[in-house]
Amino acid sequence: MILIKRLFVLIGIFFLGFLPPLTAQNSVSFEEAKSFYPYAKVLKNDSIIWGYLSVPENWEKEDTNTIKIGVTVLKSRENKEDVPAVVFIQGGPGASGVSNIWSWRLHPLRKTHDIVLFDVRGTGFSKPRLCPNLGEEFLKILAKNQSEVEDEKQKVNAALACKQELIRKGIDTDAYHSGSVAKDLHALMSNLGYKGWSVYGVSYGTYMAQVYASIYPEDVTSLVLDSSIADIKAYYTENTSNYMNSLNKVFDACKNDPNCNQQYPNLEETYYEVINEMENNPITVPVSKNFIEGESFTFNSEDFKVAIQQALYNKQLVEVIPLLIHQFKDKNKDALGNLVTAFSSLLMMDYGVYYCVSCNETLPNNELSNFELNVSKYDKLHGGLAFYKSDFKVCDKWNINKPDSLFKNFDLDPLKEENFPVLIFSGEYDPITPDTNGEKVAERFNTAHNIPGSTYGHVPGFTGIGKSVATSFIKNPNQKPDVMAFKKVVKMEIVKDITVNKGVAKMGNSLNEMNLIFLAPLVIAISVMLVFILVYSFKIFRKKYNNLSDNLVRGLSILSSTLGLICLIGLVGALLKVTEHNYFILAFGLPQNYAYLFTLSIVFLVLVILTALVFLIRIKKISNRSIVFSVIFSNILLATYMIYWGIFPF
Known part of the structure; x- marks a missing residue:
């Protein structure tokens, strides 16, 4: 009898050795919820599913928290069963995907496809959110008239206070990265009943989309990368040259336009003059207390550089850059006060997620020495963009005593072996994911089409032309898209008079x-x-x-x-x-x-x-x-x- 029992024990051990370990994956589920926008009348009669996907916080551990991912499904206008789907991955990292419902609600793709929007873990309507007020703290720091060193010191302290609060709440900060998001997406697809879908990533979301496609290629029917990251190891280190290459295009455009050159002569020189002037004489402007408690914001030379960099994101803002530079030169406080709204929108992301992701996978793959080497090419700029440089210091402190084995370095080389079609958008004036990234990313895939977004900045896929090209591609991914589509767009007209x-x-x-x-x-x-x-x-x-x-x-x-x-x-x-x-x-x-x-x-x-x-x-x-x-x-x-x-x- 004892021998029989031992035999059963040995058989059990043998088979259990081949079974997958028990993990928190068993807790994955999707539950519908009420509208995330209960007061938006235009959404009430629309065919929309709201809900939460419950997933393990750390997919690698058995004993882990369960978190909730905010999800919105815009059902196809055709109202048919088994329609194909498009899942949207927002950038940042740390921006809300669900908040893009207003861009997707009337998107032409919705006629034939379900549109799946989700908030990356820790952002937007997902639960828990990670330090949603940290952006406001950064705005207060930027508003002060203080040195770059003091700005950096206070930014680091605010970020570390955020991390300590997350740890106090029992949140596993090491579990927030592109690999976890990929597993969230795979679980979401399964729980929503799709067998595959088109994946649409923008900005940092393009990197998450590539990681997802490399881990779960069978999920992807087609891939759209709008303003794509080509090399995560150069995402920070080439930040300054990306910015200046885009800005130099504006300088050249103005120089080659007789009317612009007459109204804004020597624009490039004026830009550098403003930097020199504002280093010694910053400009304090009045703002609404809705944005800053002290009702004032002080622009120094670093704020000026970031303001111009952010203007390069949007075509219409690119058109006012010469005017904007001259408003700084003339110290027009009333006009510059309106810029604070733009700064506040820049800092509306969930910066807790931003630093979890950045410090887990981005900054560890970038070297400060390479960043500074890139900066050294632009003497008249007086340093790179301190707003981004300070992230190196934040992550140095954030990752103290963290083993190197926990840093994420995803292998994207296997993407070359996959056969799903890829569409890439790249904006001509994009200062953060420049147009040169388009061709580099296209080389990573077996079948890829790069669409240059002439005259546009960041995320040209959400323009009228971009939506049309993306819709045609996703409907017929094996048909060659119109790579010259943006050549038909109205050219950039620099604002004058x-x-x-x-x-x-x-x-x-x-x-x-x-x-x-x-x-x-x-x-x-x-x-x-x-x-x-x-x-x-x-x-x-x-x-x-x-x-x-x-x-x-x-x-x-x-x-x-x-x-x-x-x-x-x-x-x-x-x-x-x-x-x-x-x-x-x-x-x-x-x-x-x-x-x-x-x-x-x-x-x-x-x-x-x-x-x-x-x-x-x-x-x-x-x-x-x-x-x-x-x-x-x-x-x-x-x-x-x-x-x-x-x-x-x-």
């Missing part, structure tokens, strides 16, 4: 917010003015008033009301027209062909004051004073709004 006015941006923001409580008095005032013009113009024409005071004050009221409405309608029309072309212009003012509106606004203000004085002086001789007072008050109210916005050019 702008009348600078601090109030345009504020007026545009007020109207765009559609705050009824704020705008209701203005609407009432406009109505009163319009009715007064119609009624009393007719009465004066019919000579209903014999008294000079009545005719004078009513005539002035009609004139001021008419001019005020012309100014308001003209400004709103100008805002709408400029928005169609390049809404970033509004941060500075309006094109010179609208300059007359600012002159008319001054005339309107003078007439309002004159009308009010006449009314007060001749008040006893005026009939129906309450009616006249109401229209004068309405004019004063309109003028008050214009003063609040800052429209009057004084």
